[in-house]
Amino acid sequence: MKGIYIRLFVILAVIGLSIWGFWPPQQKIRLGLDLRGGMQLVLQVRQPLVESKIPTTELTDRTLEVVRNRVDSLGLAEPVLQKIGQDRIMVQLPGVDDPDRAMEILGKTAFLEFKMVEDNPELLKSAIAGTVPEGYELLYQYEKDAHGISKPSVPLLLKSQAAVTGQDLSNAQLGYSQGALPVVDLEFNSEGARKFAEVTAANVNKRLAIVLDGIVQSAPVIREAIPSGKAQISGRFTTQEANDLALVLKAGALPARIEIIDRTVVGPSLGRDSINAGVKASLLGAILVGAFMIVYYSAGGLAAVFALGVNILILMAVMAYFRQTLTLPGIAGIALTIGMAVDANVLIFERIREELKAGRTIGAALDRGYDRALVAIIDSNLTTVIAAAILLALGRGSVKGFGLTLTIGVLANIFTAVFVTKVLFNLAISHFHIKKLHIG
Amino acid sequence: MNFFPKTTTFDFMGKRGIFFIISLAITIIGLALTFIKGNRVLSMDFTGGYLTQLEFSQEVDISQVRGILGERGYSDIILQKVGETGRRFIIKTKQGGHEIIQTLRENFPAVSISVLSEEQVSPTMGQTIRKQTLLACLLAICGILIYIAFRFEFRFAVAATIATIHDLLVTLAFVVVSGREIDSLVIAAFLTILGYSVNDTVVIFDRIRENLRGLTRVADPVEVFNRSLNETLSRTMITGVTSLFTLGCLYFLGGPVLNTFAFTLIIGIITGTYSSIFIASAIVIAWEKRAPHRFRTSSS
Numbered sequence: 001m002k003g004i005y006i007r008l009f010v011i012l013a014v015i016g017l018s019i020w021g022f023w024p025p026q027q028k029i030r031l032g033l034d035l036r037g038g039m040q041l042v043l044q045v046r047q048p049l050v051e052s053k054i055p056t057t058e059l060t061d062r063t064l065e066v067v068r069n070r071v072d073s074l075g076l077a078e079p080v081l082q083k084i085g086q087d088r089i090m091v092q093l094p095g096v097d098d099p100d101r102a103m104e105i106l107g108k109t110a111f112l113e114f115k116m117v118e119d120n121p122e123l124l125k126s127a128i129a130g131t132v133p134e135g136y137e138l139l140y141q142y143e144k145d146a147h148g149i150s151k152p153s154v155p156l157l158l159k160s161q162a163a164v165t166g167q168d169l170s171n172a173q174l175g176y177s178q179g180a181l182p183v184v185d186l187e188f189n190s191e192g193a194r195k196f197a198e199v200t201a202a203n204v205n206k207r208l209a210i211v212l213d214g215i216v217q218s219a220p221v222i223r224e225a226i227p228s229g230k231a232q233i234s235g236r237f238t239t240q241e242a243n244d245l246a247l248v249l250k251a252g253a254l255p256a257r258i259e260i261i262d263r264t265v266v267g268p269s270l271g272r273d274s275i276n277a278g279v280k281a282s283l284l285g286a287i288l289v290g291a292f293m294i295v296y297y298s299a300g301g302l303a304a305v306f307a308l309g310v311n312i313l314i315l316m317a318v319m320a321y322f323r324q325t326l327t328l329p330g331i332a333g334i335a336l337t338i339g340m341a342v343d344a345n346v347l348i349f350e351r352i353r354e355e356l357k358a359g360r361t362i363g364a365a366l367d368r369g370y371d372r373a374l375v376a377i378i379d380s381n382l383t384t385v386i387a388a389a390i391l392l393a394l395g396r397g398s399v400k401g402f403g404l405t406l407t408i409g410v411l412a413n414i415f416t417a418v419f420v421t422k423v424l425f426n427l428a429i430s431h432f433h434i435k436k437l438h439i440g
Numbered sequence: 441m442n443f444f445p446k447t448t449t450f451d452f453m454g455k456r457g458i459f460f461i462i463s464l465a466i467t468i469i470g471l472a473l474t475f476i477k478g479n480r481v482l483s484m485d486f487t488g489g490y491l492t493q494l495e496f497s498q499e500v501d502i503s504q505v506r507g508i509l510g511e512r513g514y515s516d517i518i519l520q521k522v523g524e525t526g527r528r529f530i531i532k533t534k535q536g537g538h539e540i541i542q543t544l545r546e547n548f549p550a551v552s553i554s555v556l557s558e559e560q561v562s563p564t565m566g567q568t569i570r571k572q573t574l575l576a577c578l579l580a581i582c583g584i585l586i587y588i589a590f591r592f593e594f595r596f597a598v599a600a601t602i603a604t605i606h607d608l609l610v611t612l613a614f615v616v617v618s619g620r621e622i623d624s625l626v627i628a629a630f631l632t633i634l635g636y637s638v639n640d641t642v643v644i645f646d647r648i649r650e651n652l653r654g655l656t657r658v659a660d661p662v663e664v665f666n667r668s669l670n671e672t673l674s675r676t677m678i679t680g681v682t683s684l685f686t687l688g689c690l691y692f693l694g695g696p697v698l699n700t701f702a703f704t705l706i707i708g709i710i711t712g713t714y715s716s717i718f719i720a721s722a723i724v725i726a727w728e729k730r731a732p733h734r735f736r737t738s739s740s
Contacts, residue, residue, distance in 0.1 A: 040522070065568060083562035084491065090561070266530070267521030270697055273503030277695030284693065285686030292682060296441045329628035332701075335686065336632045340639055343679040347643065350675045353442070376646035380639045383587050387580040387635060394576035396569050398624050402631050 004430065007423045014415075015310060021317030028320035032078040032327030032401065033094035034269045041103070042262035043067070043089040054255065056087050062255045064089050069251035070105055078327045078397055080269060089258070092266055094325060099263070101244070107258055109213050110248040112166030114231075115158040116199070117207035117219050124157045135160055139209070141216040144236065156216055158209050163199040168192025172249035174242050177234055182242035184233040184249065193229025201225035212245075270328060278328075282335075289342060297349050303424040304345035307416040311341050314412040315405065329398040330405040333388070337409025340381065344417035348373040363429065370422055377418060381410050444674035452669045453662045456722035463606055463719060470613020481616050483516055483623035484534045486570070488563040491530060492537035493556035494544070499526040500551065508547045510696050514540060516621050532561065565624055573627065577634070581605070584638050592645055593736050595727050596720075600641045603720035607637040607711045614707045615700070625701040633708030636683070640676070641716040647672045648721065649736075658735045661728050665721055680713040 022028040045060045054062070060083055067089060071079045080092040096102045118124070118136060127138045137160045140152035168188050175185035188196055199208070200222050209219040210233050217235045237245070268275060290308075293301035315334065319326060352369030360368065388410060391403030479487055506519055517540075518532040531537055537558055545553055565573075581601060589597035611633055615622060647668040652658060684706060691702035 037521070061562075064562070064566075080564050082488075082491070082564055084559050090491075264523050266523075267502070269518060269520055271502055271506060271519050272521070273501075273506060274695045274697035277693060278690065278698045281689040281693040281695075281698070282686065285689035288685045288689065289682045292685065296443075296678070328625065329631075332628045332632050336635050338686075339636065339679070339683045342682050343639065343643070343675075346675050346678045346682075350672075350678070354671070372650070375650070376643050379591055379646055380642040383584055383638050383642050384635050386583040386587050387638065390580040390583050391576050391631065394572065394579060396572050397565075398628050399573050399576055399631065402628050406635060 004423065004426055007419070008427065011310070011420055011423060015313060018310075018313040018317035022313075022320035025316070025320075029316060030095050030323065030325045032325045032330070033080060033092050033266075034078055034328045035275055035326065036095055037265065037267040037269075038092055038094040039096050039099055039102070040262075040264050040266045041091045041093070041106070041260050042084070043091060043106070043258045044261045045087045045089065046257045046259060059256050060087050060089065063258060066252050066254050067091065067106055067258075070248060072396065073247045073251050074102065074105060078325070078329075078401060088261075092269070094327075103260055103263075105244055105248060107260060108248050109254045109257060110166065110245075110251075111213055111253045112169070112249060113162035113211045114164040114196070114199070115160075115162050115209050115211055116203060117209050118157040118159065119207060120157075124155065127157050128155055132157075139211060139214060139216050141219070154216070156209055156219055158211070158216075162211075163208070164188065164192055164195045166249060166253050168195065169249060172246040174239065174246050175232065177232070181234065182237045182239045183235075184237075184242050184246045186231045186233065186249070188229040188231070190229075193227070196229055196231065197225060197227040201227075282331075286338070289338075293342065293345070297345075299428070300345075300349050300352075300421075300425075303421045304342070304349075304417075306424065307345065307420040308338060308341050310420055311337065311409065311412045311416040314416070315409045318408045318412075319405070324404055325401070326405070327398065327401040330401040333402045333405030334409055336384075336406055337413060340384065340410060341413045341417055344373075344377045344381070344413060345421065347376055348417070348421070366422075366425055366429070370418070374418060378414065381414050384410050443677075448670045448673055449666075450670055450673070451666055452717050453665050453722060453725050456718065456726060459718040459722065460726075463610065463715075466613050467606065467609045470609060470616060473616050474612060477616060481622055483621040483626075484518075484532060484563065485565045485624045486563050486622070487534060488561055489532055489534040490537050490558060491532050491561045492541070492558045493522065494529050494531065494541070495554045495556055496527045496529070496548070497552040497554075500548065502529070505529065505544065506696065509540065509543065512543055514543075516623075528556070565627075577631070580634070588642065588645070592649060595724055595733075596645050599720045599723035599727070600638060600645065602723060603641055603715040604634055604637045606719050607633055607708060607715050610711045610715075611704060611708045615704055618703070620700045620703065623700070625698070626704050629701050629704035629708065632705060633712060636709060637712035637715065640679070640712050641720045643675070644669065644672055644716045644721060648724075652735050652737050655735075655737050658737065661735065662725060665725055669717055669721060676713060676716070680709060683709050 045056070045063050047056075047059070064081060064083055068079075068081050071081065071091065071093065078094060080090070082090045084090050091106065093102055123133060123136075127133070127136070132138050136157055139156055139158055141154035141156065142150040143153040145151050168191050169186055170189040170192070171187040173185050175183050177183045203222050204224060205221065207219045207221050210217045210231075212233075217233050233245070290305045293304050295301070297304065312334070315337065348369055351373040352365050355365035355368045356362075385407055388403045388406035391399050392407050393403075395403055474481055502519060502521060509517060509519075514533070516534065518530070520530040522528040522530055531540060533540060541553065541555060581604065584604070585597045585601050588600050608630055611630065615626065620626075648665055651664050651668050655664070658664060687702050687706045687709065690698055691706060694702055
């Protein structure tokens with residue numbers, strides 16, 4: 001068999017790359033809250049500054065949904081969010097690297113408004129002096145001083161009535177201005193785009209202020225009407241700040257103010273004892289399956305166990321590379337992957353046995369067995385990948401974690417079960433001149 | 441070693457009526473019981489419950505606490521360590537925690553236990569997440585249906601989908617009848633069963649497709665199906681049994697928290713294996729008997 005060494009090299013390269021990818025595992029594999037524990041925050045929901053008539057429990061429910069969106073956007077798998085009593089929310093976050101940043105993202109009200117600027121210097125002067133005209137408000141643009149502390153610097157007189165608000169946003173993402181400075185690109189939905197077009201058309205050469213949580217971010221001059229429904233917030237952002245702001249804007253404004261009243265470290269939600277028992281039981285199960293495969297299929301079983309090991313290596317490396325979090329449902333996905341990997345090998349070996357029974361030579365039985373089993377393996381694995389990918393894309397929490405490991409695992413399986421074991425067999429036949437195939 | 445030296449000749453398709461009735465009966469009983477029990481089949485992940493924070497006057501072992509509560513029948517609780525001292529615990533329960541605190545005080549007479557707080561908490565799997573999970577699952581099943589219809593035949597796709605839903609419902613029936621509660625881990629188990637069931641069915645359909653392919657005219661579909669099922673029987677059994685090895689270990693040694701998870705999967709694997717033969721394949725045959733059509737015999 002030509003090219004066998006190239007194939008062997010490919011396998012060794014994949015193994016090497018995978019080990020390099022997730023070594024050392026304690027650092028590279030992130031465990032979810034259920035397995036490792038994390039940080040627990042208790043948030044106190046307070047009525048917003050603007051008078052609202054929403055009852056407190058409903059306000060807490062709405063706030064909970066927004067906080068959940070924000071936690072999801074942080075990319076943390078399996079957070080636990082619960083309403084406690086009437087007006088508090090408990091958030092448990094797995095393996096948070098930077099608790100301050102997490103609190104910053106969770107706590108930001110993120111109420112975005114676009115307001116027209118009144119540029120009459122007389123009115124502004126009297127407003128600063130204390131008499132703000134009816135229907136207007138005085139807000140400030142902030143600047144960082146020499147110590148990096150934000151202080152109000154530029155006063156602006158704005159119409160109280162917002163022209164457009166963050167509720168009409170359809171998307172927000174990190175972008176870069178022409179000067180390569182980080183900005184937040186905004187996109188409005190059709191309603192927002194219509195309002196935005198109207199306002200900009202009616203106010204050419206006037207200034208429009210972008211206000212976030214009562215602080216003016218910038219107040220650019222409207223050069224021409226903007227019908228596209230696209231806008232940009234520029235400020236003195238770092239890339240991280242612009243990115244976080246985009247996340248928060250996309251997740252929606254908090255309907256209430258929240259305050260963090262407690263912050264503590266919690267153990268795994270499954271309990272350390274359950275995890276230890278689970279790990280022991282799973283290892284024993286894996287050993288039993290491996291032992292069975294080797295006893296039942298001898299050398300073939302050994303090749304299958306090796307392929308299975310490579311499969312797990314690839315899975316772990318991909319998880320580490322994309323900085324994904326491993327949760328218990330994720331482990332369920334791995335268990336199914338292992339089941340399907342064993343199944344693929346069983347399919348192949350049973351097929352080879354059938355071909356041998358039909359009186360074919362070892363080489364012919366091997367080739368035919370693989371060829372025929374291949375169709376079944378690819379169809380069954382692709383069906384599973386389709387389902388798993390949908391769960392990964394649309395599921396939340398535990399469903400997502402399950403879809404993730406299953407998608408990666410089954411894709412790796414198509415490679416390991418079909419390619420890796422066959423190379424091993426071919427190598428054995430060509431190299432050791434084996435006359436009898438030890439799978440029976 | 442080889443447990444299946446000869447190809448068997450079981451008539452799997454002959455008795456399909458009996459198996460349809462058995463499956464239908466289990467499904468209906470399961471659904472009926474689920475509706476009667478209502479919210480009682482759901483764990484506090486779905487219903488919400490009570491959160492109690494306790495502080496022990498000295499460090500205690502979490503497995504000891506769980507062991508004591510487990511003996512008294514409080515297996516459906518979430519026990520979590522808080523802070524770094526090893527003395528504070530969060531206990532989440534469906535009902536209020538007064539009895540639990542009483543039980544703990546009796547069992548740790550030397551340790552004083554103070555209750556820091558006890559409060560009502562909302563479900564972690566609220567309405568919104570539940571809807572999204574259901575939607576994701578339905579779309580996943582649609583994806584499977586389309587792929588199988590494309591690679592096999594529409595009839596096979598419908599049969600595989602029914603078999604998959606059957607497996608989920610039968611497993612639900614066993615979970616409910618056994619008095620266990622559905623928590624977020626059981627949902628993960630259901631997803632696993634969905635994957636296993638489809639995989640098993642597709643493997644068997646693949647052999648049927650292969651055996652149909654050589655034919656110019658399918659004179660006796662029952663014979664072709666039976667032959668295919670017998671040819672793949674050794675693989676069906678070995679894959680099923682190896683899966684049960686691992687789950688058996690988890691069921692007996694995995695501790696109380698993972699027990700229901702393992703139980704659900706064991707039922708699902710058995711049902712998934714059964715349904716590939718007696719539901720999925722049998723539906724295609726039953727359909728053929730009612731409305732004969734031309735099987736796709738050329739390669740696709």
